[in-house]
Amino acid sequence: MPMSTEHTHLNPHISRQFSNELEDVRRKVLAMGGLVEEQLAVALRVLTDGDARLGAEVTAREEQINAAEIEIDSQCTQILARRQPAASDLRLVLTVMKMLGDIERIGDEAKRIERIAEGLVGEDSHGEEPTAALAGLGVQARDMLRGALDAFARLDERLALDVIRRDRRIDARYRDLLALLTDRMRQTPDAIPRELERLWAARSLERVGDRCKNLCEYVLYLVRGKDVRHTGLARNEDPAAE
Amino acid sequence: MPMSTEHTHLNPHISRQFSNELEDVRRKVLAMGGLVEEQLAVALRVLTDGDARLGAEVTAREEQINAAEIEIDSQCTQILARRQPAASDLRLVLTVMKMLGDIERIGDEAKRIERIAEGLVGEDSHGEEPTAALAGLGVQARDMLRGALDAFARLDERLALDVIRRDRRIDARYRDLLALLTDRMRQTPDAIPRELERLWAARSLERVGDRCKNLCEYVLYLVRGKDVRHTGLARNEDPAAE
Numbered sequence: 001m002p003m004s005t006e007h008t009h010l011n012p013h014i015s016r017q018f019s020n021e022l023e024d025v026r027r028k029v030l031a032m033g034g035l036v037e038e039q040l041a042v043a044l045r046v047l048t049d050g051d052a053r054l055g056a057e058v059t060a061r062e063e064q065i066n067a068a069e070i071e072i073d074s075q076c077t078q079i080l081a082r083r084q085p086a087a088s089d090l091r092l093v094l095t096v097m098k099m100l101g102d103i104e105r106i107g108d109e110a111k112r113i114e115r116i117a118e119g120l121v122g123e124d125s126h127g128e129e130p131t132a133a134l135a136g137l138g139v140q141a142r143d144m145l146r147g148a149l150d151a152f153a154r155l156d157e158r159l160a161l162d163v164i165r166r167d168r169r170i171d172a173r174y175r176d177l178l179a180l181l182t183d184r185m186r187q188t189p190d191a192i193p194r195e196l197e198r199l200w201a202a203r204s205l206e207r208v209g210d211r212c213k214n215l216c217e218y219v220l221y222l223v224r225g226k227d228v229r230h231t232g233l234a235r236n237e238d239p240a241a242e
Numbered sequence: 243m244p245m246s247t248e249h250t251h252l253n254p255h256i257s258r259q260f261s262n263e264l265e266d267v268r269r270k271v272l273a274m275g276g277l278v279e280e281q282l283a284v285a286l287r288v289l290t291d292g293d294a295r296l297g298a299e300v301t302a303r304e305e306q307i308n309a310a311e312i313e314i315d316s317q318c319t320q321i322l323a324r325r326q327p328a329a330s331d332l333r334l335v336l337t338v339m340k341m342l343g344d345i346e347r348i349g350d351e352a353k354r355i356e357r358i359a360e361g362l363v364g365e366d367s368h369g370e371e372p373t374a375a376l377a378g379l380g381v382q383a384r385d386m387l388r389g390a391l392d393a394f395a396r397l398d399e400r401l402a403l404d405v406i407r408r409d410r411r412i413d414a415r416y417r418d419l420l421a422l423l424t425d426r427m428r429q430t431p432d433a434i435p436r437e438l439e440r441l442w443a444a445r446s447l448e449r450v451g452d453r454c455k456n457l458c459e460y461v462l463y464l465v466r467g468k469d470v471r472h473t474g475l476a477r478n479e480d481p482a483a484e
Contacts, residue, residue, distance in 0.1 A: 069471070097340075098339075
């Protein structure tokens with residue numbers, strides 16, 4: 001899908017160059033998103049399989065993610081300064097700049113989950129109810145991230161709305177897990193530190209969901225040309241109602 | 243302090259108008275920051291004094307904060323589209339757009355703390371050690387927010403660095419409180435739900451500190467003209483080392 005058709009006032013050569021720059025930014029954001037997806041996948045593997053040999057990989061990938069954020073942000077600033085984009089080009093650049101922060105912080109949450117999971121390795125908690133519940137939450141968070149990145153890649157309004165809607169489900173599941181963990185703490189006070197670690201992992205996954213919702217709100221802004229934050233899902237629900 | 247001296251290529255009339263627009267944006271961000279400061283102050287009052295009559299006020303103020311975010315963001319987008327700012331003007335507009343998200347989310351954390359505090363009213367926990375520790379954390383978070391907003395208002399690099407440095411202290415204090423609460427849960431399993439609520443409040447205050455650090459990193463970007471995120475405090479420490 002072409003990302004830009006607005007810079008028709010430019011001469012064809014400049015216009016082509018500009019399109020390439022925007023396409024490059026778009027590609028890089030998706031690549032950065034891919035790194036964060038991997039980061040989250042690895043964190044979940046450590047959490048569910050207890051494979052703790054992946055820590056160094058996570059640290060290296062975090063550096064790549066941070067570098068990508070700085071690079072893309074600086075590229076966007078340069079585009080704003082040099083190309084002075086308007087309309088949908090401007091929206092694309094601004095959307096990308098906003099998405100960067102959320103994508104990077106999803107990476108941070110993934111790293112946090114991986115660290116927690118490393119600490120839990122050897123606790124022999126496989127097959128336990130909270131481990132399964134965390135894994136379920138993790139699958140939901142990963143699907144939301146995939147959905148948010150796809151919605152951006154394809155400028156898919158319906159998919160963006162679908163991901164926003166899924167945030168409620170992950171919140172509900174998070175609350176169930178919170179109740180389960182609280183219960184276990186009460187029954188076995190000695191296990192409180194371990195259950196708290198799981199609670200932090202669950203919280204991180206819930207926050208990944210929040211950030212995926214943010215990403216999709218930016219995608220809606222990009223597609224619709226208006227800001228839908230703080231308006232409530234109801235008004236976002238049906239594109240036909242616009 | 244003049245926020246902009248870069249648009250000298252414009253005719254004097256346009257240049258004056260443009261300066262006024264930038265000044266207006268800057269003023270509105272500070273006003274929005276003031277609302278968030280009040281939101282946090284009220285939340286802390288409910289937390290420490292147990293005065294729960296402030297809930298409606300918090301809800302009303304949250305709407306104002308959300309509306310301010312949308313309005314200022316849209317104003318910035320219009321400035322980018324119409325004025326095509328360069329150099330420090332462009333940095334100011336982009337810095338503001340980034341700050342908005344963090345300021346708004348500090349407001350969200352304040353609201354969350356206020357809700358938790360309301361739930362704790364009547365628990366007769368005044369004079370208890372965690373209440374005092376939470377209050378201390380709250381004072382630190384408020385001071386960081388005040389410092390971050392002042393650093394932006396005055397473009398004060400040293401103050402921004404000072405606030406960034408303080409984030410470590412709030413993190414340390416948060417970890418102490420976490421240990422204290424874990425201990426209390428272990429000793430009195432029946433109090434686990436209450437101690438967890440306090441834990442969430444502490445976590446929110448720690449996150450306010452994180453976001454104040456983000457705000458100050460944006461201020462450094464604005465002042466220095468280069469991105470200091472992910473570079474570690476050491477390299478930010480001494481402006482003379484640049």
